[in-house]
Amino acid sequence: MNMKDFIVSPNSKIQLDDYPTTVSDKPKDETLTTELIPNSVERLKELHWRLYAESKKGIIVVLQALDAGGKDEAISYIFSNLNAQGLKTNAFQKPSDTEKKHDYLWRMHDLLPERGQVGILNRSHYEEVIAPRVHDLLGDEVLPEEMDQEEVWQMRYRQINDYERYLQENGFEVIKFFFNVSKDKQRDRLLERLKDPKKNWEFSFSDVEERQHWEEYQEIFAEMLSHTSTEVSPWYVLPADDEWYSRFVISSVMIDVLERIDPQYPTFTDEEQERIDEAIQTLENE
Template sequence: MKNLTEIFKVTNGSKFSLADYSTDYTGDYVKADAEAVLKDIIAQISRKQTELYAANSQSLLIIFQAMDAAGKDSAIAHTMSGLNPQGCQVYSFKQPSTEELDHDFLWRHYKALPERGRIGIHNRSHYENVLVSKVHPENVLNEKLPGINNVKDIGDDFWKQRYKSIRHFEKHLTANGTVVIKFFLHLSKKEQKERFLKRIAEPDKNWKFAYGDIYERERWDDYMKAYEQAITETATDDCPWYVVPADKKWFTRIAISTIVLQTLTALNLQYPELPDAERANLQKAKAVLEAEKD
């Protein structure tokens, strides 16, 4: 297994630049082998998930962030296909509701955290509040925050505090047993164009495209700056970012699955050991069952 974890991992924001990360890297992998490679990794993840569920001491939160058409949905569908739904929770965050806007920006995300023993997957996350809201600061006005009456009130200090809130939130999670890994699917502008055109050309994919996506695409550079700043401010040893190339979907799925597997493996999870009394009861139960007449 290639050490993709180290290739794409970001833990020190002071040294981070998106320009250092490729959108089409595939390493030594080839597309022809991708299906078999992914199948094997998924099988291993499934076994690790069972250990996580049985140990019931920690949880894993996987965050996906990306530009439109980067393949978040398909990545989640493929790389998590071997998981037991009983131990997995998936949330896809849309625009906040009126109720959610009446709370702090982390409230709805805190409610969606995985329980101990489970894997939580957040398709978009609390980072939307320093990504979309950074590009469209008028969205912040909907939060009705004290002292924020117009966009001019949203300055550097506001964003510094928001990044700080996110760091503290994630530090609190890790201190209480939730392992946090964050994926940015790094898509090129050229590849996004090709995927948009494909969505328009194929009727069964028309529903994935909205004309508003074109307006957001015009702010590409602003979004890249927002992503770079967010990763710079929130990449830590405990809650790393992974900047995964997204131009080749088959490789993106392998990379994500490999990182998830290595993260679970590093937890060194063990199945619970039964007390001596319970072990004795197992033998009694075995004797009772074997003595039954068919």
């Protein structure tokens, strides 16, 4: 697997059709579920423990998709295996009245991980350049005077890129995954949620309503990916019709980033080691 196949090249103009929702040359699901994913999760767990123990850097994982794209399942099958103390998971909700009184990135601060943690954003600040465009929700937001509404999105793309560079320069890597699901596959998953009583709780009537804006969403996603995939924080576009393969891609990218960070378990100074040796001897002589 070449992870570059999934990256949106910085400064490129893409269409989502450029990226497949399913691939033919992937490993079989049985191989993925019994070998590849378990092995990658074990490696990811080890690296995550080292990240947590060292507590010098953190990782922010952005999961962005339409409903039934596969975000929740990725969290369940991949990230839930990690050390809970070093994991912070948040679902990005509609802004509260208090949050609306601040700039649109203000509420991100409470959602971010600490050093040593992996923070999962189930949807994210990118909602601020998606939903308001589809549903014309800018409303009473304070914007620069005489700025055309279409210019707002270009401004926000720049601000988001600057914000992610700020995070990276302060020790927090931002890894972004877009779940590229086909319209047919989304329909099948929504029908499954409706027909299976055990999955009814996952369904929202808004899921069906949002499908009416499918083409508009595809155009906005493509523009967002084109303008916010950077050298510092690129987007990875997942073939989200292939659930297990997408999860394997996620775990592989996470491993690649953590291996580049190369966190290490803390070691003792000579003085501390002498005290450790004395403590060992004391305990062993009890």
